Amino acid sequence: xxxxxxxxxxxxxxxxxxxxxxxxxxxxxxxxxxxxxxxxxxxxxxxxxxxxxxxxxxxxxxxxxxxxxxxxxxxxxxxxxxxxxxxxxxxxxxxxxxxxxxxxxxxxxxxxxxxxxxxxxxxxxxxxxxxxxxxxxxxxxxxxxxxxxxxxxxxxxxxxxxxxxxxxxxxxxxxxxxxxxxxxxxxxxxxxxxxxxxxxxxxxxxxxxxxxxxxxxxxxxxxxxxxxxxxxx
Numbered sequence: 001x002x003x004x005x006x007x008x009x010x011x012x013x014x015x016x017x018x019x020x021x022x023x024x025x026x027x028x029x030x031x032x033x034x035x036x037x038x039x040x041x042x043x044x045x046x047x048x049x050x051x052x053x054x055x056x057x058x059x060x061x062x063x064x065x066x067x068x069x070x071x072x073x074x075x076x077x078x079x080x081x082x083x084x085x086x087x088x089x090x091x092x093x094x095x096x097x098x099x100x101x102x103x104x105x106x107x108x109x110x111x112x113x114x115x116x117x118x119x120x121x122x123x124x125x126x127x128x129x130x131x132x133x134x135x136x137x138x139x140x141x142x143x144x145x146x147x148x149x150x151x152x153x154x155x156x157x158x159x160x161x162x163x164x165x166x167x168x169x170x171x172x173x174x175x176x177x178x179x180x181x182x183x184x185x186x187x188x189x190x191x192x193x194x195x196x197x198x199x200x201x202x203x204x205x206x207x208x209x210x211x212x213x214x215x216x217x218x219x220x221x222x223x224x225x226x227x228x229x230x231x232x233x
Contacts, residue, residue: 006051006120007031011041011067012082013059021054024109025116038062045071052078052120054112055099057090065093072098078119078161082107088194095201100162101189102198118188122165136171136232138219141210143232145171150209162187163206170220170230177226203228 008030012018018034025032033048035041037059053071057064068079081094081102091102100119103112136143141157143150148164150157159167169178169186180196189195207214221229 005029005031007033007048008116009033009035009041009044009048009050009053011035011038011053011059011064012056013037014056017056021109021112025113028113030116038064038067041067042070045075049075050077051123052080052116054080054082054116056082057087057094058084065090065097068094068097068099072160076158076160078123080112080115080119091194091198092201095198096205098160098205100160119161121188122161136174136230138210138230138232139212141219143167143171157209159209160205162202163209166202166206167230170228174230174232177223177229179227182227 008025010018010021010025010032012021012034013036015036018036022032022034033044033050035044038061041053041055055064055067064081068081071077071079079099081091081099083090083094083102083104087104091104094102100122101115103115134145136145141150141152145168148159148168150159150167165187166183169183180199183199184195187199189198203220204214207217207220210219211217219231221231223229
C-alpha cells in the first residue's frame with residue numbers, strides 16, 4: 001500500500017455518484033480512477049494496480065459479485081462492495097466471492113471514508129528484510145507471524161486484507177478462543193449480528209486456504225459458545 005495518496009478504483013454505473021465520490025475522496029487525499037461498469041473496470045485493471053476497489057453490486061451487464069470473483073482469481077486488492085439496503089443475499093454472496101467488507105446504500109460519505117481507511121489499515125506492510133521469523137505450523141501450511149505470510153510448501157498463499165488481519169488476530173491468541181464479537185471489533189467494524197455473520201463467511205474462506213478438509217477443520221476450530229480458535233501443531 002502506498003504511504004502517500006492511496007489509489008482507489010470506483011466502479012459504479014451512476015455517473016452522478018461516481019462524480020460525487022471522486023470529488024469527496026480526492027478532497028480526503030486519495031487518487032481516484034472511476035469505471036462506469038464491470039467491463040470498463042476490467043480494462044482498467046488489466047493495466048493498473050490499485051490500493052483498493054470500491055464496487056457497486058447492482059450494475060447493468062456483469063454485476064459486482066461476479067467482478068469480485070474475477071478479481072480474486074489473480075489479485076488480493078481490498079474490495080469494498082456497495083449494496084442495496086436490505087439485500088442480505090448480495091452481501092453474503094459478495095463476501096463469499098472475496099470482498100473485504102460491504103456498505104449498504106444509501107450511505108454517508110463520511111462512513112465510506114471510515115470503512116476505506118479501516119480496510120487499508122488491514123493491508124499487511126511490506127515484509128521486513130532482516131527478521132528471524134516465528135512460524136506457526138498448520139499441517140502442510142505454515143504462517144510466518146512477523147512477515148504476515150502464509151506458505152504451502154514453496155507456494156505463497158494469497159490472503160486478502162481481511163484474511164491477513166484475521167490471521168494476525170488468531171496468531172496472537174493461538175490456542176485461545178476468540179469470540180465473534182471480538183473479531184468484529186478488532187476488524188474495525190460496527191457491532192451487530194450482520195457483521196458477525198460476515199465474519200463467519202470470512203472464516204469459511206480462510207479455512208479453505210488452511211485446512212485439508214475445511215468442513216472438518218483441524219487448525220481453525222469452532223469452539224462452541226466461545227468463538228473461533230487457531231490450533232497450530
